[in-house]
Amino acid sequence: MYTLVAEVPPTSTKNERYDILGVVIHMEETRRMKTTHGHHFDVRDITVVDQSVKRLGEGLVISLYRDLATKDCTKLAAWCESFMVVSFLHLQPAAHKGFSLSSMSTTINSQPTRPEVNALKAWILENKDKLADHVAHELQIREALSPNILTSVAEVKNKTPMTTTAYERHWLTITISNARPEDVNAYIGCSGCRSRCDYAEDVQFYCDKCFENCSAEQRVTFTFFATDGSDTLRLTAYGKECEKLLNHTAGDLIEFKKNEEWPEFANIAEKLKSKPTKVQIGPTGAIKRVGYLKWVIKAISLE
Secondary structure, X not given: OOEOHHHOOOOOOOOOOEEEEEEEEEEOOOEEEEOOOOOEEEEEEEEEEOOOOOOOOOOEEEEEEHHHOOOHHHHHOOOOOOOXXXXXXXXXXXXXXXXXXXXXXXXXXXXXXXXXHHHHHHHHHHOHHHHHHHHHHHHHHHHHOOOOOEOOHHHHHOXXXXXXXXXXXXXXXXXXXXXXXXXXXXXXXXXXXOOEOOOOOOOEEEEOOOOEEEEEEEEEEEEEEEEOOOOEEEEEEEHHHHHHHHOOOHHHHHHHHHOOOOOOHHHHHHHHHHOOEEEEEEEOOHHHHOOXXXXXXXXXXXX
């Protein structure tokens, strides 16, 4: 029995598995990723919908890795020529992009034959215009990923949880006029629940808050008000993007925050105020889980 796209709960655990039957509305090119140990592999995102998806942009993202992203996806090459019904078996939840499904043991079938397939094909025949709108919306989202296409803060402020999708991204050129040291959060924390811990970085330990074996890791965030002259928007930068924005490593920021005084921050604040920065923003995963819209930094252009 297949799970409908809209019925996949965004709070699923990594131990759950799903079989999805859907219509492919976008398949991106493969991209190269690198593990923490330096090994490279291929990954490709595919977006699918079915009759349960009512809004544009609410398709399900399926991330495929290694041979699944290359050899197995060759059978889906004609997705843009006709509306293709495909089954993906043994998918599990993934945390990236807010919520998606992924697996390295997934089976892809471009010619499924279960009874539900005929029902979905009949729905396609009656809803070709709707599916074409889904495809166009996906392409529009990808086009907006270009740093050469800018959105204004005022346009972003006009968005609501009902008009925003989990996977959309926007580029802004911003300045930060009132950055403060207290807006920076930098500490060693649990890799699971993110709470502060007294261990050195990379130390393995049992966390009595998330009840799992975890490791101590550097955690840095910077929350601020950004403006481009049209309006002001509250944003948060995490991890590597926080390091880029403040032009310091996480280790440096943790050391700075240990001191009662941080005189060096005056130079950081002045640069953020005087030099515009191009940033890509997107909603947090809370928009899928509970319908709450909060914008965060997804990427920073250092050009």
